[in-house]
Amino acid sequence: MYKYDQYDQAMVDARVEEFRDQCRRRMEGHLTEDQFKPLRLMNGLYLQLHAYMLRVAVPYGTLNGQQMDALADIADKYDRGYGHFTTRQNIQYNWIKLEDAGDILADLAKVEMHAIQTSGNCIRNISADHFAGAAADELVDPRPYAELMRQWSSFHPEFTYLPRKFKICVIGADKDRAAMKLHDIGIQIVKNDEGELGAQFYVGGGMGRTPMIAPMIREFVPLDQLITYAEACLRVYNRYGRRDNKYKARIKILVHELGKEEYTRQVEEEFQHMLDQGIEPPFAELERIRPYFADPAFETGLSDDIDRSDPDFALWVDTNTHAHKAPGYVSAVISLKPVGGIPGDATAEQMHLMADLAREYSFDECRVMHTQNIVLPHVKKADLYALWQKLEAAGLGTANLDQIGDIIACPGLDYCSLANARSIPVAQKIAQRFEEKGQSNTLGELKLKISGCINACGHHHAGHIGILGVDKKGKENYQLLLGGSEGEDTSLAKITGPGFDEDGIVDAVEKATEVYLNEKQEGERFLDTYRRVGMAPFKEALYG
Amino acid sequence: MKILTGNNLETGAVVWWEGKGWSLHVDDAVDAGEEFETLLATEEAERRVVGAYAIDAERLDDGRVRPAHIKDRVRALGPTVRPDLTLKPNDPNAIAEVL
Numbered sequence: 001m002y003k004y005d006q007y008d009q010a011m012v013d014a015r016v017e018e019f020r021d022q023c024r025r026r027m028e029g030h031l032t033e034d035q036f037k038p039l040r041l042m043n044g045l046y047l048q049l050h051a052y053m054l055r056v057a058v059p060y061g062t063l064n065g066q067q068m069d070a071l072a073d074i075a076d077k078y079d080r081g082y083g084h085f086t087t088r089q090n091i092q093y094n095w096i097k098l099e100d101a102g103d104i105l106a107d108l109a110k111v112e113m114h115a116i117q118t119s120g121n122c123i124r125n126i127s128a129d130h131f132a133g134a135a136a137d138e139l140v141d142p143r144p145y146a147e148l149m150r151q152w153s154s155f156h157p158e159f160t161y162l163p164r165k166f167k168i169c170v171i172g173a174d175k176d177r178a179a180m181k182l183h184d185i186g187i188q189i190v191k192n193d194e195g196e197l198g199a200q201f202y203v204g205g206g207m208g209r210t211p212m213i214a215p216m217i218r219e220f221v222p223l224d225q226l227i228t229y230a231e232a233c234l235r236v237y238n239r240y241g242r243r244d245n246k247y248k249a250r251i252k253i254l255v256h257e258l259g260k261e262e263y264t265r266q267v268e269e270e271f272q273h274m275l276d277q278g279i280e281p282p283f284a285e286l287e288r289i290r291p292y293f294a295d296p297a298f299e300t301g302l303s304d305d306i307d308r309s310d311p312d313f314a315l316w317v318d319t320n321t322h323a324h325k326a327p328g329y330v331s332a333v334i335s336l337k338p339v340g341g342i343p344g345d346a347t348a349e350q351m352h353l354m355a356d357l358a359r360e361y362s363f364d365e366c367r368v369m370h371t372q373n374i375v376l377p378h379v380k381k382a383d384l385y386a387l388w389q390k391l392e393a394a395g396l397g398t399a400n401l402d403q404i405g406d407i408i409a410c411p412g413l414d415y416c417s418l419a420n421a422r423s424i425p426v427a428q429k430i431a432q433r434f435e436e437k438g439q440s441n442t443l444g445e446l447k448l449k450i451s452g453c454i455n456a457c458g459h460h461h462a463g464h465i466g467i468l469g470v471d472k473k474g475k476e477n478y479q480l481l482l483g484g485s486e487g488e489d490t491s492l493a494k495i496t497g498p499g500f501d502e503d504g505i506v507d508a509v510e511k512a513t514e515v516y517l518n519e520k521q522e523g524e525r526f527l528d529t530y531r532r533v534g535m536a537p538f539k540e541a542l543y544g
Numbered sequence: 545m546k547i548l549t550g551n552n553l554e555t556g557a558v559v560w561w562e563g564k565g566w567s568l569h570v571d572d573a574v575d576a577g578e579e580f581e582t583l584l585a586t587e588e589a590e591r592r593v594v595g596a597y598a599i600d601a602e603r604l605d606d607g608r609v610r611p612a613h614i615k616d617r618v619r620a621l622g623p624t625v626r627p628d629l630t631l632k633p634n635d636p637n638a639i640a641e642v643l
Contacts (some may be wrong), residue, residue: 033594049619051556080629234551342625391622413615414642415625422618425624454572474613 001365002066002147002292004112010156010518012109015116019043020102027098032125042122044115045101049417052096056108057119060128060146060170061368065355069537070111072351078104080486083351084415085336085344087408088167089127090118090367094415116154119461121162122290123153123355127169127350129177131291134331134377136323138192139188140197142172144290145226151289152227152281159234159517163241164249166234167206172451176245178370179212181205182462184251185233199226203233203263204255206525207456211492212252217264224536225271228280232271236263295326296363296378302328306381313388313510314339315441328381332362334374334391335398335406339435343409344363352396361387370459371408373401388441404439404446404513405431408459410454412469413476421469421476422502429506433514445512446526449484462486465512467492479507482512483530494535545575545603547582549616550596558619559593561610566593567629570620573609574579617642 004012008174014416019039026036040046044055056071063509071091075083078100079093086092088184096104105309108114117124126146133141149168153159159166169183180186186202205214223227237251240258255263274280304327308314321330334354337343346354354374358366361383362376369375379387391397400406407430410416412423427450434440449463453470460466466481477499484493500508515538547570559566559584560573566567567573573598576583585620587593611617620629624639631637 027591029591033588046558047551049615050558050622051551074612094623095556099554413618416623417615421613422624476614 001060002143002289009109009112012112012116014192015043015114016102016105016109017136018106022099024298032306037462038120039100041119042117043105044118045098045099046097046119047417048094049413049419050414051094051100051417053100054093054096054101054104054115054467055086055106055454056091056093056113056115057118057125058090058368059150060126060143061130061133061370062143063358063366064370065359065364065382067111068351068355068358069111070107070113072348072355072452074107075348075351077107082345082347084342084411085132085346085368085374087370087372087410087457088125089130089370090125092409093367094411094531109393111117116230117167119165122160123156123162123168126150126153127178127183127370129171129173130367130375131177131322131331131377132172133295134322134324134329135175135177136322136325137175138173138325139191139292140172142187142189143169143293145172145187145189145199145223146170146291147292148227148286151231151285152230159238159347162238162289163243164236164251166237166251168230171308174488176486176488176490177261179459179462179490181490182207182211182459182486183214187226187229187230190220196222198222199229199235201229203267204252205261205490206250206463207246207459208250208453209456210252211249211456211461212256213490213492214252215255215260216268217260221268223282223286224283224285225275228274229267229271230268232274234265235270236266241281244453262475270391283310295304296365298326298329298378299380300327304328304381309331310385312392312399313385316397317384318403319332319399319403319441321379324378326378329378330381330384330386332376332379332384333369333401334376336396336399337385337400337406338395338398339405339431339432340428343407346374349394350394353390357390364392371402371406373406381538392470400440402445404434404443404448404449405442406447407431408447408449410451410453410458410462412450412458416452416457418455419469420454420471421452421468421478423450423452423458424468426467426469426502429502430509433506433510437510439513442510442517444525446513447486459486460484461492462490463493464530465509467509468495472499476502478502480512480542481526482535485527491531492526496535496539512538515541546577546580546597546598547564547573547601547609547611548576548580548598549573549611549619550584552591553594560620561587561596561631562586566580570601570611614642 451458481493
């Protein structure tokens with residue numbers, strides 16, 4: 001894992017004191033809310049439906065045990081005993097007091113964490129594959145490149161006031177587990193015919209009210225020009241992105257309106273201009289960062305056998321573990337989606353346990369998934385049973401990864417001031433319905449995602465089944481969407497037709513799964529069947 | 545009727561204008577009439593509230609106040625998925641009344 005050097009620590013410490021002073025000045029009346037609001041947002045502090053909400057950055061989703069413990073302590077000391085892991089690999093606290101904000105940031109800084117650039121029109125926390133550095137199918141660990149981009153983008157003066165927020169994702173495998181093509185910039189680290197590593201750039205993706213899949217604009221950027229190329233992409237956006245209408249200000253609108261070819265031409269022109277000036281950052285910085293992400297000391301000669309005599313354990317192994325590059329190891333996913341629970345929420349006690357388990361079983365490392373679960377990336381297969389027993393005892397052993405109960409849900413109208421409808425109760429009812437039917441395993445991989453408004457924090461556009469909550473004359477209403485994917489086969493879901501009320505949407509999801517079970521062919525997932533048979537049989541079942 | 549709501553500056557708690565100050569309980573809210581802009585500006589300037597705005601509501605026969613929109617009813621009670629964190633953790637009907 002990356003460790004702060006004296007510059008990183010000094011920057012974060014200084015920022016803590018700066019914000020502490022800004023909070024004091026606000027509470028003493030030296031700053032108005034209009035003056036203070038952009039300052040608090042730059043430090044991740046929102047004013048939400050019930051209270052202040054603090055969003056803490058988890059760079060590329062990677063945490064060590066000490067950091068997870070610190071997050072738990074903040075939940076206990078300053079909030080109401082829990083936190084909410086988000087769809088951008090961060091964590092949010094829902095009940096923060098302004099008077100505590102400085103102390104919280106100081107506590108975070110002690111464990112090399114912060115809330116900088118988790119809001120506002122700047123480059124946000126860089127996300128990455130949650131199995132980075134562990135997955136058997138990975139070409140290369142994307143995190144050194146994500147860390148390089150984190151350092152480049154932190155406090156970047158040119159990109160502090162972009163037309164709109166800007167999200168970057170980096171992956172290092174052909175299998176996309178991070179919704180890479182639904183980011184403002186998606187980067188895949190690839191190898192060219194000469195065997196050299198480079199960056200493939202996708203620009204102009206996103207969800208929200210105008211979902212778009214990012215087109216590839218450059219097949220291969222040499223790694224020593226990675227930052228320069230990203231800077232060229234940002235410069236064109238910063239120069240020409242719309243600032244007159246926030247709903248048309250994301251880079252996806254610029255790329256769409258200019259066209260991929262013209263946008264790419266302008267980026268390439270800017271890129272060449274920057275190369276001519278010779279201002280690319282020193283490659284040595286990447287070489288300095290890379291060793292922090294070296295493999296831990298994996299044991300060799302381990303057995304790949306797992307005792308599957310306990311059927312509940314065997315089920316969890318089948319659903320919640322992922323193939324590891326080191327023989328005898330797996331990545332284990334801790335589900336934060338117990339049936340009837342709140343997707344992504346974890347109590348302080350559970351966070352402390354996950355920190356302990358990371359130390360005991362996973363080289364002191366865990367990851368936040370954008371699907372609102374937690375990964376222990378490097379677990380010996382021989383330790384899996386003991387690990388699972390401890391998770392089960394704490395209510396963290398649910399075996400549902402990528403199944404219908406593993407629902408992404410935004411906080412919705414229960415917490416968010418932007419939401420039009422509640423997301424969490426719908427997620428709970430769907431999970432309960434399919435638990436009662438005992439169908440989760442039969443349905444197999446089925447990614448269901450719920451957003452409480454058109455801003456799409458719950459990624460409904462990318463759900464095999466998506467649900468969008470809307471306001472219909474003051475009442476909650478839910479639209480059903482089918483056919484989305486956030487993987488390497490990224491696609492955008494389509495609306496089936498008129499919406500449903502809270503109970504109706506649960507019935508509608510059930511009907512959609514019945515169509516799948518009736519129509520599916522051998523080996524097909526829900527998404528495969530939908531793509532083969534199209535919308536018609538689903539519409540017939542829902543509205544016919 | 546029009547009632548006024550916002551958040552306490554220091555704690556962030558949801559508050560309701562009760563005529564002389566701000567209450568945590570929506571049932572304390574009073575009709576602010578149509579001339580509330582000056583009042584809101586003064587209260588914001590004095591840092592007694594932040595993010596304040598007016599909403600439509602009705603006073604029920606039993607004296608309770610019901611905001612017109614579900615968003616404000618959720619604000620008034622707390623998250624419907626965490627009854628223990630609402631202002632009425634022991635009222636089994638509280639969440640149903642919000643919806």
